[in-house]
Amino acid sequence: MKEWIFTTDHKRVGILYLIGSMAAFAVAGLLAMAIRFELTWVGPTLIEADTYNVFLYFHGAAMILGFLIPGLTGFMANYLLPMMIGAHDVAFPRLNALSVWLYWFGIVLALLTFVVPDPPDIMWTGYAPYSTQYSSGNLSFYVFTVHLIGFSSLLGAVNFLCTVIYMRAPGMGWNQINFFVWTILGAFVIQLIFVPVLATAVTLLLLDKYLGTSFFVPSAGGDVLLYENLFWFYSHPAVYVILLPAVGALMEIISTMSKNPIFNYRVAVYGGVWGVVLLGSDVWAHHLYTSGMVDWVRIGMMVTTLIISVPVGLITISLVFTLYKGAIRFNTGMYYAASCLYLILIGGLTGIPLAMSSLTLHLGETYFVMAHFHFIMGMLATFALFASVYHWFPKMTGRMYNEKVGKAGFWLNFIGVNLTFYPLFIIGVEGMPRRYFDYEMFPQFQGSQQLATVGAILVAAGIAVMLINWIYSAISGEKAPNNNPWESASLEWTATASPPGPGNFPQPPEVSADWTPYDYQPRTAS
Amino acid sequence: MTDGHTQHHWEYSMFPFILALGVFLGVPLAFASFFQYGSGLAGAVFGLAGLLLIVIGIAGWTSEGLAENSENGYALTGLPIFIVSETMIFLSLFVSYWMLRLTAAQWPPEGTPHIGVGMPIFMTIVLVSSSITYHFGEEKLDAGDNSGFKFWLQVSIGLGLLFLGCTLYEYNHLIHEGFTFGTNAKSTAFYAITGFHATHVLLGLGIFVSVLIPALSGKTNRTFTGAAGLYWHFVDIVWFFVVSQIYFW
Ligand SMILES: [Cu+2]
Numbered sequence: 086m087k088e089w090i091f092t093t094d095h096k097r098v099g100i101l102y103l104i105g106s107m108a109a110f111a112v113a114g115l116l117a118m119a120i121r122f123e124l125t126w127v128g129p130t131l132i133e134a135d136t137y138n139v140f141l142y143f144h145g146a147a148m149i150l151g152f153l154i155p156g157l158t159g160f161m162a163n164y165l166l167p168m169m170i171g172a173h174d175v176a177f178p179r180l181n182a183l184s185v186w187l188y189w190f191g192i193v194l195a196l197l198t199f200v201v202p203d204p205p206d207i208m209w210t211g212y213a214p215y216s217t218q219y220s221s222g223n224l225s226f227y228v229f230t231v232h233l234i235g236f237s238s239l240l241g242a243v244n245f246l247c248t249v250i251y252m253r254a255p256g257m258g259w260n261q262i263n264f265f266v267w268t269i270l271g272a273f274v275i276q277l278i279f280v281p282v283l284a285t286a287v288t289l290l291l292l293d294k295y296l297g298t299s300f301f302v303p304s305a306g307g308d309v310l311l312y313e314n315l316f317w318f319y320s321h322p323a324v325y326v327i328l329l330p331a332v333g334a335l336m337e338i339i340s341t342m343s344k345n346p347i348f349n350y351r352v353a354v355y356g357g358v359w360g361v362v363l364l365g366s367d368v369w370a371h372h373l374y375t376s377g378m379v380d381w382v383r384i385g386m387m388v389t390t391l392i393i394s395v396p397v398g399l400i401t402i403s404l405v406f407t408l409y410k411g412a413i414r415f416n417t418g419m420y421y422a423a424s425c426l427y428l429i430l431i432g433g434l435t436g437i438p439l440a441m442s443s444l445t446l447h448l449g450e451t452y453f454v455m456a457h458f459h460f461i462m463g464m465l466a467t468f469a470l471f472a473s474v475y476h477w478f479p480k481m482t483g484r485m486y487n488e489k490v491g492k493a494g495f496w497l498n499f500i501g502v503n504l505t506f507y508p509l510f511i512i513g514v515e516g517m518p519r520r521y522f523d524y525e526m527f528p529q530f531q532g533s534q535q536l537a538t539v540g541a542i543l544v545a546a547g548i549a550v551m552l553i554n555w556i557y558s559a560i561s562g563e564k565a566p567n568n569n570p571w572e573s574a575s576l577e578w579t580a581t582a583s584p585p586g587p588g589n590f591p592q593p594p595e596v597s598a599d600w601t602p603y604d605y606q607p608r609t610a611s
Numbered sequence: 612m613t614d615g616h617t618q619h620h621w622e623y624s625m626f627p628f629i630l631a632l633g634v635f636l637g638v639p640l641a642f643a644s645f646f647q648y649g650s651g652l653a654g655a656v657f658g659l660a661g662l663l664l665i666v667i668g669i670a671g672w673t674s675e676g677l678a679e680n681s682e683n684g685y686a687l688t689g690l691p692i693f694i695v696s697e698t699m700i701f702l703s704l705f706v707s708y709w710m711l712r713l714t715a716a717q718w719p720p721e722g723t724p725h726i727g728v729g730m731p732i733f734m735t736i737v738l739v740s741s742s743i744t745y746h747f748g749e750e751k752l753d754a755g756d757n758s759g760f761k762f763w764l765q766v767s768i769g770l771g772l773l774f775l776g777c778t779l780y781e782y783n784h785l786i787h788e789g790f791t792f793g794t795n796a797k798s799t800a801f802y803a804i805t806g807f808h809a810t811h812v813l814l815g816l817g818i819f820v821s822v823l824i825p826a827l828s829g830k831t832n833r834t835f836t837g838a839a840g841l842y843w844h845f846v847d848i849v850w851f852f853v854v855s856q857i858y859f860w
Contacts, residue, residue: 091623176685179627179672186631194639203647223647229639239696243689251685277692281699289707292803295646297793300707300803306720306796311710315703587621 093178099164109151138206145209157330168577171254171594176247191233213301217293242273268333271358283319317369331469341573343411346603353403360396390440417491421472432460453513484562497547504540508533575602630668637661708800720795724788741770
C-alpha cells in the first residue's frame with residue numbers, strides 16, 4: 086500500500102493520475118446527466134436553479150481541470166513518455182509524486198463544493214464582477230483548486246522538459262523521438278508559460294473579494310475586461326494542452342495499428358505541434374468578441390484564429406495519410422482513434438464560423454458554441470484518452486481487455502454523442518442560449534433537447550460498459566499473449582515487460598542513428 | 612533513485628505526500644476558514660497543522676536528497692525552466708498594473724499619500740548585497756571552506772530578513788496614513804506587486820534555511836546550493852522592475 090501512496094515511480098504516478106481523472110470524469114459526468122435531465126422539459130423539473138448553476142460550475146471545472154488536462158498530460162505523459170525515450174524514470178521522481186498529490190488534493194478541494202453551505206456558482210470561468218461582488222459562493226475554493234492543479238502542472242512541466250532533454254536513450258536524436266513525446270513537450274511548454282497567467286488572474290479575484298483591492302472594480306478605477314483577457318490568455322491555449330497530447334496519442338495508435346511510419350513526421354512536428362504552440366498564444370480575444378475591444382484587435386485575432394487551422398490541418402493530414410495503404414487492424418482502440426478523425430473534422434469545421442467575429446455576434450453564447458467545444462474537448466480529446474487506455478491496456482496490466490464488450494461500449498458512446506450534440510448545433514443556430522436553466526420562451530426546442538437527453542443516456546451506458554470492461558479485465562482478463570501484442574516498434578513495447586517493473590528496462594536501451602519508433606515496412610514505391 | 616542501472620524494487624518516499632497534505636491544509640483550508648467562514652480558530656488550526664506538515668515534508672525530503680548524494684545537475688536546468696513561469700506571474704501583474712494606470716483619469720488617484728524613494732533605494736542596496744554575499748558563500752564552498760559558506764549564507768539570510776523588515780515598516784507607515792489595500796487603484800497595484808515580491812523573498816529565505824540546516828552539520832549538495840542562489844538572484848532582478856515601475860514612475 087505505501088508503495089502506491091508514497092510511490093515515486095512514474096508508472097504508478099501515472100496510474101494515480103488516471104484514477105483521479107476518471108473519478109473527476111465520473112462525478113462531472115453524473116452532473117452532466119442531471120443538467121441534461123433538467124433540460125429535457127420546459128420549466129423547472131428536477132433541480133433548483135441555484136443547484137443548476139453549481140452543477141454547471143462543477144461540470145466545467147472538473148472536466149477541464151480535473152479530467153482532461155491531468156488525464157492527457159499527467160496520466161499519459163507519466164505512463165508513456167519515460168518508456169518511449171528509454172528512461173528509467175523522470176528527472177525528478179519525488180517532485181513527480183508531489184505533482185500528483187497536489188492534483189489529488191485539488192480534486193478533494195473541488196469536491197468540498199458539495200459539502201459546504203455556499204458552493205461556488207461562477208461557471209468554470211469565474212468572471213468578475215459576479216464572482217467577486219455578487220456571488221455569495223465560496224470563491225476561495227475555486228481559486229485554490231486552480232492553484233493546486235495549476236502548480237501541480239507547472240512542476241510536471243519542469244519535470245518532463247528536463248526528462249526529455251537529459252534522459253533520452255543513448256543515441257536517440259530529436260528527430261527520432263515519438264511524435265507523442267513532441268506533443269507532450271508542446272503541451273508542457275504551453276502550461277509553463279500560460280498557467281501562471283491564469284494563476285495570477287484568479288489570485289486577483291481572491292485579493293478583490295477578500296482583501297478589498299479593486300483590480301476588477303470599475304468604480305474604483307479597476308477593469309473587468311482585464312480579468313477576461315488574463316483568463317482567456319491561458320484558457321484558449323489550454324485547449325491545445327488537451328488537443329496536442331490527444332493527437333499525439335492518436336498518431337502512435339494509428340501508426341502502430343496500420344503498420345505505417347508517420348506520414349510527414351517532421352512537418353507534423355515542426356509545423357504542426359510548434360505552429361500550434363506559437364500561434365495558440367495570439368487568438369485568445371475570440372472569446373471576447375462581444376465583450377468589447379478595438380476593431381484592429383478583433384480583426385487581428387480573427388485572422389490568427391483562422392490561421393491556426395493550418396498547423397492543426399498539418400497534423401490532421403499526417404493522421405489521415407498514415408493510414409494510407411496500411412494493413413489496418415481494427416480493435417477497440419483503433420475504433421476510437423478512427424472516430425477521432427471524424428470528430429476533429431466536425432469540431433474543426435464548426436470552429437471556423439465561430440472564429441469570424443461577425444458570425445459570433447449571432448452564434449456566441451448559444452448552444453452552437455457549446456456543441457462545438459464539446460466536439461473538441463468532450464469527444465475528440467476524451468475519445469483519444471479512451472483509445473489510449475485501450476491501446477496501452479496490455480502494457481499497463483499485462484492482460485487483454487474484452488474486445489466485444491469494448492466495441493459495444495464504443496458504439497453506444499459514438500452513437501450517443503452524435504445524437505446528443507447534432508440537435509444542439511441546430512437549435513444553437515436557431516438561437517437557443519447557453520447556460521439557461523429554463524427555456525420557457527423557446528418551447529419549440531423541447532424536442533431537440535429530448536433527443537439530446539436520449540443520446541446522453543446512451544453515452545452513460547457506454548461509459549459504464551467501458552469502465553466495467555477495464556476494471557474486470559485488469560483484474561481477471563485473459564493474459565496478454567506476449568509483451569507486444571500489437572507488434573509496435575516503439576520502445577515502450579519492444580524493450581520492456583508488460584507490465585513493466587521498477588526501472589522499466591531490464592537492459593538500458595541504446596538506439597542506432599537509423600532507429601525510429603515507426604520502423605514498419607515502408608510503403609512500396611509506386 | 613539510482614541512476615543508470617537496473618532497479619529491483621519500487622521506489623517510494625512519504626515526504627511529497629506529506630508536503631502536499633500540508634499545503635492543502637495550510638493554504639486553501641486555512642484561508643477559507645478564516646476569510647470565507649470567519650473562523651479564526653479553524654483557520655489557525657489548519658494553518659498550524661499545515662505548516663507543521665510542510666516543515667516535516669521539506670526536512671525529510673532534503674535529508675533524503677542529501678543522503679542520495681546524486682549530483683546529476685538536472686535541477687540547474689529545472690530551476691531556470693521554473694523561473695520562466697515565475698516571470699510570467701510578475702509579467703501578468705505588471706500588465707494588470709499598466710492597464711489600471713494607463714486607463715486612469717488621474718495618476719496617482721486621489722487618496723494616495725507621498726511614497727518616499729529613500730526606503731526603496733535602501734532596500735535595493737540590501738537585496739543586491741545579499742545576492743553578492745551569497746555568491747561569496749558559493750565561492751567559499753567551491754574552495755572547500757564549509758564554515759566560510761555557512762558564514763556568508765547566514766549573512767545573506769540576515770540581509771533578506773532586513774529587507775522583509777523594511778517592507779513591514781513601510782506597510783505599517785502607509786496603512787497609518789490611511790493607504791490600505793482598498794484605498795484606490797494605486798494601492799491595489801502597490802500592495803499586490805510589492806506583496807507578491809515579498810512572498811518570493813520569504814520563499815527564497817525558506818530555501819536558504821533548508822540549505823543552512825543540513826550545512827550546519829556539514830552536509831551540502833552543490834546542485835542544491837547553486838539552485839538556491841539562482842532563485843535568489845532571480846528575486847533580486849525582479850525587485851529592480853518593481854522599484855522602477857512602482858516607486859520611480
Ligand atoms: Cu479559444
